[in-house]
Amino acid sequence: MQRRLAAIVAADIVGYSRLAQLDEAGALDALRQNQTEIIEPKVKAHEGRIVKFMGDGLLAEFGSVVNAMRFACEMLEATVKAASELPPDRRLRYRIGVNMGDVIVEGDDLFGDGVNIAARLEALAEPDSILLTGLVHEQVKNKLELRFDSLGRRTLKNIAEPVSVYRVALGEGTRALEPVSLDLPQRPSIAVLPFESPGDDEEQRYFSDGITEDIITELSRFRALFVIARTSSFAYRDGGMDVTAIGRELGVRYVLMGSVRRTQHKLRITAQLYEAESGRSIWAIKQDRDPSQLFAMDDEIVQAIVTALPGRIEADWLARGKRKRTDNMVAYDYMLRAWDNLYRNGGTEHRQIAELLHCALELDPGYAQAHALLAFVTVLGWYRNEVPDALDKAYELASQGVALDAEDGWCHFSLGFVCLYRRNYEEAELHYQRAIELNPNDAELLSQFGSFLAYIDRTEEGIEWIRRAMRLNPYRQAWHWHDMGFNFLVARRYEEAVQAFHRVSPPMPFDNCYLAIAHAHLGQPEKAREHAEAMIASRPDSSVQTWLPKEPFRDPATLEHFLEGMRKAGFPERPATKPALAVINGGR
Structure with a gap:
């Protein structure tokens, strides 16, 4: 194993995933131009080596700590200057950490605390700023014309001893420097922060990180949501900022925070959704599980959170929109x-x-x-x-x-x-x-697929898909019960159909037709007539020949089964008035 002493610079772009979602091609072009026209020439000019580019991140090595600091300052200043003509929400904004220490060399890559501390400092840094360790400060304070602010000793994650941290006090030319509030996307935007996992239990930390990553991945499937990518969200692992500041930095309206805490007999997972601008909590969930089933329950927990969040965000956005x-x-x-x-x-x-x-x-x-x-x-x-x-x-x-x-x-x-x-x-x-x-994980899609299967006489499959939808979303089930009742009716399970349609709340007017058909086939003419009359009262054009024949049953016998039920219930063959309104089975 080869070791050596090196000055390490770790840098990362704040909110790059957000830039990429706004303009993927433009963000990638800007990143590549920054790397080839600013970073690579300045690393070479200061006799350093680029260890690797990591997406929008950078790791560089220098033989001299003075050269490492010169590179960091010049690179940041050049980047800020190059972006000064762009709108604030389109600028590349770096945060940088600088450390000097022992590193492990494996091929072209570097490992060890020397690298880890630089990366932790980078994650703590504000946009357009440079943090450095006390060891680096001692080496450069009298050799470079820079001013430094002491931030005291900081505890860094997975670093045994607290580290003295300094910040470069940058001049006017570099600081576009007060934090810029990014414009909010014109759809709901959310950042999922790493779930907290107190203590040094590595297994529990992997579990909490896994939950966070899976929530980000699954929420990204909901195309109506603007979800900040993992690399940006995980920069806030060490905490210390309130949700309003995080929302402003990342340009999001909502922030999800959570924790995983384990005792000998219980594993408690909590999550809370905040509206970032006001800092108010709009939703929370708490689940207690058996700690012996730590990883087996991962999918179940993620599913419970992911299926609830879009609806809560949608409701909050709608309430704001109505004002x-x-x-x-x-x-x-x-x-x-x-x-x-x-x-x-x-x-x-x-x-x-x-x-x-x-x-x-x-x-x-x-x-x-x-x-x-x-x-x-x-x-x-x-x-x-x-x-x-x-x-x-x-x-x-x-x-x-x-x-x-x-x-x-x-x-x-x-x-x-x-x-x-x-x-x-x-x-x-x-x-x-x-x-x-x-x-x-979209319960509405699963329920709609169940409804489709009824039209092609695969009702048993359809019922199972709707049951899955109900398990996913226990909050808004009116459409699910409607789809379930429709499947039961096609399957000629009339009593179950009646029970399902009565659970549709608020009731859907056209369900009276389905209830009339079910009661008619059950040999309950009075109840069938009652629902038929209710249907006709709400829709005077209701008749055997109006809209039900347009339903796309693959088997004509299924349609005839429905029409027979309407006749038994007392619906007229043709409407007494010109058709004025019709509604199909389905919808979101």
């Missing part, structure tokens, strides 16, 4: 209001939903989910016979949504849904399955 003036709304606000209308009214106000989506697309023509939801409500218009070629238009919109974002599960769901009503069952199933592959 906004219309002229201050962004595309996501319109999109969320459209979803909210669909949830509350079951698709009855599809014109209003379409108007909201057109507003979203005017602001952002490339909004994939808006295209997808507009395709869905276009099918509602087809139900009303308002636009004869509406299914073709819906297919075009849904296909455009997938073309804009092929990794969005809801875009694939929408295309699958349209294909179902075009009776292209094979293509529909492919897109439903792709939607679930992209986001297996």
Whole structure:
């Protein structure tokens, strides 16, 4: 094993993942230009060696600690100057740690506390700043024209002894230097900080880090969320900053923090979601588990957190959005209001939903989910016979949504849904399955797939998928119970269908038709008639020949089974009035 004394510089860009999500190609070009035009020449000029670039990070070695400090200051100053013409939220902003110590050499790479301490200092540093150890300070304080601020002794993670830390007091030319608040993305943004794990238990630390990483990965599947990447979130491992400062630095509206604490008899996992601007807590979860099952429960814990978070964030954003003036709304606000209308009214106000989506697309023509939801409500218009070629238009919109974002599960769901009503069952199933592959933790997608399976007479599978959805999301289950009742009705399990539809809360008006059919087939004519009358009262156009024949059952016998139930329940064969409204089975 080869060892040597070296001066080490560790550097990392603050919020690079956020820059990449805003403009991936632009951020990568800026990073490469910074590396080739600033970092590499200055490392060479000061007789150093680049050990490695790590994505947006850098590790460099110098034989002289004076040269290491000169490099760090010149590199930071050049980077700030080069970015000065850019908007604040588009700038590359480094934080840098400098240490001198013993390192282990393995090939071209370096290891050991000499490297680790530099990396820990870099993680503690503010944007556009340099931290150095007391040992480095002693070597350079009389050799470089720099001023230093002492930050005292700091305990660094996994370093046995506290370390004296100094900060370079940089001049006006380098400090664009007061922290800049990044503009918030125009959709919900969240940073998941490393879950705290008190003590020195390495197994427990790996477990808590694993939970954090898995939450970041799974939340990233929800395309409506802007999720800060692991490298940026883990820079805040050592704590010491409040959620408001973290939100400002990373440009996020929400911050998730958590902890893993183990005693002899209990493992407690907690998580809390904060609205960063105000610092208020908007959601929390606490789970106690058997500590002997430490790693076996990882997926279960992550799933419990991930399935709850998007809905909580959505609700908070919607509440804020309802207080906004219309002229201050962004595309996501319109999109969320459209979803909210669909949830509350079951698709009855599809014109209003379409108007909201057109507003979203005017602001952002490339909004994939808006295209997808507009395709869905276009099918509602087809139900009303308002636009004869509406299914073709819906297919075009849904296909455009997938073309804009092929990794969005809801875009694939929408295309699958349209294909179902075009009776292209094979293509529909492919897109439903792709939607679930992209986001297996989205309970709504699982429930919708269960509903699709009823149309192709695979009700046992459908019921199981809906049960999975219910386990994932115990909070908002109205649509799940509706989808479950629909499967039971297709399967001719009438009593279970009745129980399921009665659990739909708030009730959906068109469920009265399904309840009437179920009671009719159970030989309960009075109850069947009661629900038929309720359906006709809410929708005077309701009849055997109105909208149910448009349901895309693959087997004609299944449709006839439904129509027979409507006749037994007392529905008229044709409407007494011109059809005014119709709602299909399905929706988010």
